[in-house]
Amino acid sequence: MDERAFALWGLPHSASVTFEDLSSRIHPADRDRVRAAFAATRGLIGPYEIDFRILHVDLVRWISARGRGDDEAIADRVMFGIFLDVTGRKQAEEGHELLAGEMSHRVKNLLAIATSLTAITSRSTTTTVDMARELTQRLTALGRAHDLVRPLPGSEGKAALLGDLLAILLRPYDDMGAFSGRIRVSVPRMGVGEAAATTLALVVHELATNSLKYGALSVPTGTLDLSGMDQEENLVMAWTERGGPPVKQPDGPGGYGSKLLERAMTHQLDGSVARSWDEAGVVVNLTMNKAFLVR
Numbered sequence: 132m133d134e135r136a137f138a139l140w141g142l143p144h145s146a147s148v149t150f151e152d153l154s155s156r157i158h159p160a161d162r163d164r165v166r167a168a169f170a171a172t173r174g175l176i177g178p179y180e181i182d183f184r185i186l187h188v189d190l191v192r193w194i195s196a197r198g199r200g201d202d203e204a205i206a207d208r209v210m211f212g213i214f215l216d217v218t219g220r221k222q223a224e225e226g227h228e229l230l231a232g233e234m235s236h237r238v239k240n241l242l243a244i245a246t247s248l249t250a251i252t253s254r255s256t257t258t259t260v261d262m263a264r265e266l267t268q269r270l271t272a273l274g275r276a277h278d279l280v281r282p283l284p285g286s287e288g289k290a291a292l293l294g295d296l297l298a299i300l301l302r303p304y305d306d307m308g309a310f311s312g313r314i315r316v317s318v319p320r321m322g323v324g325e326a327a328a329t330t331l332a333l334v335v336h337e338l339a340t341n342s343l344k345y346g347a348l349s350v351p352t353g354t355l356d357l358s359g360m361d362q363e364e365n366l367v368m369a370w371t372e373r374g375g376p377p378v379k380q381p382d383g384p385g386g387y388g389s390k391l392l393e394r395a396m397t398h399q400l401d402g403s404v405a406r407s408w409d410e411a412g413v414v415v416n417l418t419m420n421k422a423f424l425v426r
Contacts, residue, residue: 132148132214136214139187139192139194139214139216140153140156140185140187140214141156141185141187141188142156150166150169154166156185156186156187157183157184157185157186158183158184158185158186158191160184161183161184164183165181165183168181169181169196172198177199178197178198178199179197179198179199180195180196180197181195181196181197182194182195182196182217182221183196191218192216192218193216193217193218193220193221193222194214194215194216194217195214195215195217196212196213196214197212197213197215198211198212198213199212245270249266252265252266252269265340268336268340269333269336291322291323291328292320292321292322292323293318293319293320293321293322293323293359293424294316294318294320296323296328296331296332297316297318297331297335297357298316300331300332300335300336300339301314301316301335301339301355301357313353313354313355314354314355314357315354315355315356315357315358316357316358317356317357317358317359318357318358318359318366318368319359319360319361319366321361321366321421321424321425322425323424323425324424324425324426325426326399326426327399327400327419327423327424327425327426330395330396330399330400331400333391333392333395334392334395334396334417337388337389337391337392338370338392338415340388341388342355342372342375342413345375345376345378346372346375346376346378346412346413347372347373347374347375347412348372348375349375349376350374350375350376352374352375353372353373353374353375353412354372354373354374355370355371355372356369356370356371356373357369357370357371358371361421364420364421364422365402365418365419365420365421366418366419366421366424367416367417367418367419368416368417368419369414369415369416369417370413370414370415370416370417371412371414372412372413372414373411373412374412375412377410378408378409378410378412378413379408379410380406380408392404396417396418396419399423400419400420400423400424401419401420401422401423402417402418402419402420402423403417403418404416404417404418405418
């Protein structure tokens with residue numbers, strides 16, 4: 132081997148190198164495969180290429196060994212060929228595979244959510260027009276949440292700021308914007324993970340839809356105040372409506388939207404929902420586990 136090959140393999144210089152010398156540096160998981168592949172090249176006519184990992188100090192490198200089979204590259208018991216360091220290429224391929232896997236996972240999750248929302252919406256509406264409108268609104272809310280989820284520096288995952296997320300989700304219900312009009316948002320500064328952002332988008336949409344139909348957002352004079360308080364392991368948010376029509380506690384267990392809200396808060400955010408039916412307006416207290424909020 133030449134000087135660069137010895138450096139690549141991390142072997143001391145010597146007049147000859149045997150396969151056993153090289154085998155000592157091959158990754159244990161690849162060693163048997165490489166040995167069998169090199170043995171098979173003796174019966175192969177034409178060029179061959181074998182990719183495998185080697186251990187170099189504390190690093191793992193990818194090597195591409197290339198030569199010609201059928202003993203064409205052997206002269207006087209010396210094998211001729213080349214070793215290429217393809218670590219960069221392999222890392223890029225692994226990155227692409229991870230990205231493809233993540234995209235596949237996210238698409239499957241979104242399709243599952245869309246399927247569930249379609250089923251729920253079909254049971255809670257009476258006409259195709261109402262179903263199309265409500266389903267579109269729910270899916271749009273999900274889209275807004277995913278637009279806000281972005282990579283954090285230092286490979287710390289993905290998150291959106293809670294205040295930004297709520298402002299974006301509530302903006303369609305307030306022409307003045309969530310911080311200057313009749314909708315006011317005041318929450319602690321904290322990150323929201325990708326999964327929690329999806330859940331919060333559904334929660335906010337259900338509450339805002341009910342308010343738009345029956346509560347404070349159904350009249351021009353109504354106001355909505357969404358405030359948050361950090362309580363050790365939990366975040367407690369109060370959804371307070373004022374200035375709307377008189378409200379009263381509905382009869383029965385609630386519709387499918389209420390059930391979706393309950394499931395989202397308890398299963399996805401390890402929290403709870405508590406409603407107060409004040410004549411001045413409904414108050415909804417949302418309690419969620421901060422550890423689940425950053426997921």
